[in-house]
Amino acid sequence: MISKQEKNIFLDDYTFYGNQKDMVVALTSVIDKDSQSKIFKINIDLFMCSAIVGCFYNKKAKPCKGGKGTKILSGQFTNHSDELDFILRLVLITGDKDKLEKSDRLNRAFRHKDEKENYDLFELYMLGGLEIIYNNFFNSNSIYYDQFLINLNNFMEKFKNEKDVNDDAKINEIISSADFF
Amino acid sequence: MKMINDEKSEVNEVLDDVVKEIVRKVLREEKRNYNSKEIPTREMASRVRIIIEEQVK
Amino acid sequence: MNLNYLEIYNFRQFLGTQRIEFSNDPEKKVTIVIGESSAGKTTIIQIFKWIFYGKCNYKIIMNETQKSEMESGDTARVECKVNFIFNKIEYNIKRSQVFNKFSTKINAADSVLVVDVIVDGISKQLTGREAMNRVREIIHEDLFPYFFLEGESLNKVGKEMASGKSGNNSQFAQAVKGLLGFNYLSNTTKDLKTISKEYEREIEKNTTNTQQQQLMTKVIEEKESIEKYEERLKTIKKESEYNFEKSQEMSEKIVKFADAEEKELKSRALANELNRITSDLMEERKTLFSDFSTKGYMYLMNSLLNDADDAFSDEKEIDKGIPGINAKAIKFLLANGECLCGKKLTKDCPEWGKLEKLIEILPPKSIGYDIKAFKGLSFSMKDNGEKYYENYKKSRKRLGQLKNDYKNKKNELDIINEAITGLDEVSEYKKLALLYKKKYADLLNESGTIKERIAMAENLIEASNKELDKYSISNVKVAKLTKFKLYCDHIYGGLVSYCDNEENLKKKELKNEINIIFDKFYNEKISIDLDEDYNIQIITNDNECSEDFSSGGQEVVIALAFIGAIIKLNGKIKSSKDTKNEIIEAEFINEIYPLIMDAPTSNFGMRQMKSFCQVMPEVTNQIIVFINDKDGPVLEDNMMGIIGKKWTIKKLDSYHAKIEEGN
Numbered sequence: 001m002i003s004k005q006e007k008n009i010f011l012d013d014y015t016f017y018g019n020q021k022d023m024v025v026a027l028t029s030v031i032d033k034d035s036q037s038k039i040f041k042i043n044i045d046l047f048m049c050s051a052i053v054g055c056f057y058n059k060k061a062k063p064c065k066g067g068k069g070t071k072i073l074s075g076q077f078t079n080h081s082d083e084l085d086f087i088l089r090l091v092l093i094t095g096d097k098d099k100l101e102k103s104d105r106l107n108r109a110f111r112h113k114d115e116k117e118n119y120d121l122f123e124l125y126m127l128g129g130l131e132i133i134y135n136n137f138f139n140s141n142s143i144y145y146d147q148f149l150i151n152l153n154n155f156m157e158k159f160k161n162e163k164d165v166n167d168d169a170k171i172n173e174i175i176s177s178a179d180f181f
Numbered sequence: 182m183k184m185i186n187d188e189k190s191e192v193n194e195v196l197d198d199v200v201k202e203i204v205r206k207v208l209r210e211e212k213r214n215y216n217s218k219e220i221p222t223r224e225m226a227s228r229v230r231i232i233i234e235e236q237v238k
Numbered sequence: 239m240n241l242n243y244l245e246i247y248n249f250r251q252f253l254g255t256q257r258i259e260f261s262n263d264p265e266k267k268v269t270i271v272i273g274e275s276s277a278g279k280t281t282i283i284q285i286f287k288w289i290f291y292g293k294c295n296y297k298i299i300m301n302e303t304q305k306s307e308m309e310s311g312d313t314a315r316v317e318c319k320v321n322f323i324f325n326k327i328e329y330n331i332k333r334s335q336v337f338n339k340f341s342t343k344i345n346a347a348d349s350v351l352v353v354d355v356i357v358d359g360i361s362k363q364l365t366g367r368e369a370m371n372r373v374r375e376i377i378h379e380d381l382f383p384y385f386f387l388e389g390e391s392l393n394k395v396g397k398e399m400a401s402g403k404s405g406n407n408s409q410f411a412q413a414v415k416g417l418l419g420f421n422y423l424s425n426t427t428k429d430l431k432t433i434s435k436e437y438e439r440e441i442e443k444n445t446t447n448t449q450q451q452q453l454m455t456k457v458i459e460e461k462e463s464i465e466k467y468e469e470r471l472k473t474i475k476k477e478s479e480y481n482f483e484k485s486q487e488m489s490e491k492i493v494k495f496a497d498a499e500e501k502e503l504k505s506r507a508l509a510n511e512l513n514r515i516t517s518d519l520m521e522e523r524k525t526l527f528s529d530f531s532t533k534g535y536m537y538l539m540n541s542l543l544n545d546a547d548d549a550f551s552d553e554k555e556i557d558k559g560i561p562g563i564n565a566k567a568i569k570f571l572l573a574n575g576e577c578l579c580g581k582k583l584t585k586d587c588p589e590w591g592k593l594e595k596l597i598e599i600l601p602p603k604s605i606g607y608d609i610k611a612f613k614g615l616s617f618s619m620k621d622n623g624e625k626y627y628e629n630y631k632k633s634r635k636r637l638g639q640l641k642n643d644y645k646n647k648k649n650e651l652d653i654i655n656e657a658i659t660g661l662d663e664v665s666e667y668k669k670l671a672l673l674y675k676k677k678y679a680d681l682l683n684e685s686g687t688i689k690e691r692i693a694m695a696e697n698l699i700e701a702s703n704k705e706l707d708k709y710s711i712s713n714v715k716v717a718k719l720t721k722f723k724l725y726c727d728h729i730y731g732g733l734v735s736y737c738d739n740e741e742n743l744k745k746k747e748l749k750n751e752i753n754i755i756f757d758k759f760y761n762e763k764i765s766i767d768l769d770e771d772y773n774i775q776i777i778t779n780d781n782e783c784s785e786d787f788s789s790g791g792q793e794v795v796i797a798l799a800f801i802g803a804i805i806k807l808n809g810k811i812k813s814s815k816d817t818k819n820e821i822i823e824a825e826f827i828n829e830i831y832p833l834i835m836d837a838p839t840s841n842f843g844m845r846q847m848k849s850f851c852q853v854m855p856e857v858t859n860q861i862i863v864f865i866n867d868k869d870g871p872v873l874e875d876n877m878m879g880i881i882g883k884k885w886t887i888k889k890l891d892s893y894h895a896k897i898e899e900g901n
Contacts, residue, residue, distance in 0.1 A: 031527075032523060034520055034523075035519075035520035035521075035523035035524045036520075036524060037523050037524045037526070037527045037528075038527060038528070038531070039527055039530070039531070040527075040530075040531045041527075041528050041531040041532065042531070045531040045532060045535075046531075048535050049531075049534060049535040049538065052535050052538050052539045052542060053538060055542060056538070056539075056541060056542060086612070086615050086616075086619070087535075087539070089612060090539060090542050090543070090546060090616075091542075093545070093546045093549050094542045094545040094546055094549070097545070102548075102549045102551075105549060106549060106550075106605070106609075107605075110605035110608045110609060110612075111598075111605055145523055148527075149526070149634070149637075152526075152527075152530065153634075156534075156537070156538075156627075156630070159537065159538045159540060159541060199725070200725070200728065200729055200732070203725065203729060204729060204732075204733075207426060207729075208422070208423070208426060211422045211423075211425050211426045211429070212422045213371075214422075214425075215378075215421060215422035215425060216371050216374040216375045216378065217367065217370070217371040217374065218374075219367075222425075222428075222429070225425070225429055226429040226432045226433055226436075229426070229429045229430065229433060230433045230436070230722075230726075233433070233722055233725055233726055233729075234722055236725075237721060237722055237725050
């Protein structure tokens with residue numbers, strides 16, 4: 001039997017080190033003095049988003065080690081446990097599409113969810129996603145709020161469902177050709 | 182002793198000739214002085230007075 | 239008066255003998271002298287002034303070259319001569335001045351005036367005082383500026399007239415009176431008044447009857463009081479005009495600023511709005527990202543959710559179990575070591591493994607429930623994700639809107655702020671306005687009081703005089719004095735009423751003549767009115783025209799119209815029925831003076847130029863115009879038929895000019 005307590009990263013404090021810590025700090029710092037806006041309010045928000053992004057792009061990254069770190073406290077994990085479980089399952093179902101069969105992915109997501117491998121996978125995707133998010137928002141132009149907004153918009157565009165796009169196009173076609181006005 | 186009124190009526194009778202003469206002389210003097218500006222105003226007034234008194238006699 | 243020629247010798251830039259001849263052709267009465275700026279046009283009018291009165295605007299009248307080439311012991315001479323016909327007599331008026339240089343200093347001797355009077359071929363020479371007097375008789379210094387119009391004086395005269403500030407005692411009013419022949423008359427009446435007062439005093443002194451004396455004293459005192467009061471009234475009039483104007487000025491300023499007060503309020507309101515917009519903007523900015531932070535992931539996971547849906551299509555396959563059988567049942571069978579079919583179950587038999595495997599997939603180990611729950615959550619995530627995205631779009635729109643609003647309001651604010659200046663001054667202006675109004679009111683009151691006092695004094699004088707008439711003349715001396723005074727007063731009365739009458743008549747004529755000339759310029763759309771102080775009031779009957787009128791050049795027109803009218807009046811000979819007036823009339827000279835103008839048209843537009851060229855020739859018999867090379871050709875074109883002579887002043891260098899006939 002597998003111990004549920006073993007290396008369940010959602011139970012303990014989690015610490016980012018090195019490069020990754022810098023990225024986390026940047027993404028959770030104030031980007032616009034006047035409005036006090038931050039891209040991500042708290043680390044856990046970034047944590048969840050990164051996992052999704054990493055899985056979407058199928059990018060993994062190993063955790064950095066050493067030096068001063070920045071944490072997510074276990075309390076935060078508890079507060080968001082439902083969302084985290086969902087995201088974990090989602091990652092397990094959709095991750096490694098090229099390596100695993102659907103049945104295997106479903107099994108690991110629902111039957112053997114709490115295995116160490118799964119949490120490891122989650123972490124890898126999360127750190128990969130973190131990098132992608134960081135690179136998207138922080139480039140040479142990122143000084144003013146407006147630029148960050150542009151970066152956000154570009155980012156969102158990539159996630160737009162093809163289906164949605166086609167729907168939009170279809171709707172636009174109807175609007176322009178039909179005799180509403 | 183004449184009354185002032187009598188004096189007035191007497192003047193009215195003789196008026197035209199004497200007055201014409203006075204006016205002629207006075208205006209000539211004044212005009213001359215206006216052009217030459219030789220004589221100061223005070224003195225001019227005296228001159229006019231002399232002309233009047235000469236004629237009225 | 240008809241000018242024949244002007245001869246210049248060594249006056250400033252005109253070196254050597256240079257001569258201008260003026261046209262006296264009645265058909266072609268215009269002489270035009272063209273010169274580029276600073277060629278010497280203005281100098282020539284100054285030359286006339288110098289010849290007549292020994293005065294001009296220049297400190298140095300010698301030619302610069304001549305001056306610098308002088309050595310110690312040298313003498314130089316400047317001499318100018320004008321020849322003209324006046325009252326059928328030919329005059330040669332010449333003024334010369336000699337300069338000596340001793341070591342480094344140049345001394346100027348007094349200039350010498352010589353007037354040659356030529357009647358029927360016989361010439362008589364006048365010098366010194368006599369010469370000066372004759373010149374003054376012909377053209378008095380006070381009147382010179384009105385016939386020899388220096389460019390600026392035309393504007394100045396016009397401005398004075400147009401602004402209505404001439405006043406009875408102004409130079410201008412005096413000049414007009416002089417032109418109409420009244421100046422020495424007013425001197426006469428003043429003198430007569432003085433004499434009358436003298437007589438009064440002497441009579442009073444010599445009267446032995448004390449009562450008579452007292453009455454006379456009273457009369458004299460009251461007359462003096464009246465004089466003082468009238469002086470005060472004059473001062474009050476000036477002061478109250480000033481205060482009135484100033485209070486108007488303040489009111490205008492306040493009105494301008496009332497606008498500013500409004501603007502100030504608007505500015506504050508806008509600033510507040512801007513603050514509100516700014517804080518909304520900041521809020522929106524922050525919210526946009528914080529929403530992304532908390533909800534964005536739900537939108538981002540959309541694609542993955544679709545992938546998951548895809549994966550669930552295999553769900554049925556992996557969840558194959560046996561209906562009605564759960565893990566507990568299988569465990570029971572295994573524990574008992576016997577299958578449902580009765581076969582014995584041992585750990586090493588192949589069936590054992592299969593049954594163990596079943597435990598894995600039978601409830602409670604089946605995942606269907608979990609999958610269902612997952613699907614449900616997935617659906618709501620999708621929904622929330624879409625909602626988030628919609629809100630995100632709206633948020634961005636709002637942001638854009640707020641940015642726009644901010645920009646627009648800031649623009650408005652900037653514009654308004656630019657227009658507000660010195661609002662603090664308004665309260666000053668308000669204070670001053672009140673002060674001036676009060677002063678004005680006080681003066682008005684005072685003037686009322688004084689007028690009453692004058693009336694009282696006059697009544698007293700009348701009463702006293704009536705009393706005096708009852709008395710007899712006390713002695714011979716007094717009798718004589720009384721007689722003298724009577725004549726004096728009588729003449730005074732006559733002269734004053736004559737003057738008033740004549741002046742009024744002449745004023746009316748003047749006004750008419752001016753309006754006639756004005757009509758030619760402005761086609762009856764503008765007329766003038768002269769008040770008792772010779773102030774011109776301009777009455778416009780046409781809005782369009784009044785704009786045209788006030789846009790420049792009109793001062794010149796006014797001045798010209800005025801002078802033209804005076805010249806015309808002067809030229810009229812009047813017949814009179816009143817014998818007394820005959821005497822006075824005979825003393826008047828009826829001469830038509832020429833008009834000499836320096837750059838009269840520099841402020842003229844095309845229309846005014848045309849009118850000017852049409853009207854001027856009507857006004858006098860001889861016109862001499864000095865004009866620059868820009869306006870010259872235009873003038874020539876417009877006055878083509880009537881230009882009798884044309885001269886050009888050629889500027890050789892800064893110190894030399896040459897007058898040539900023609901181009």
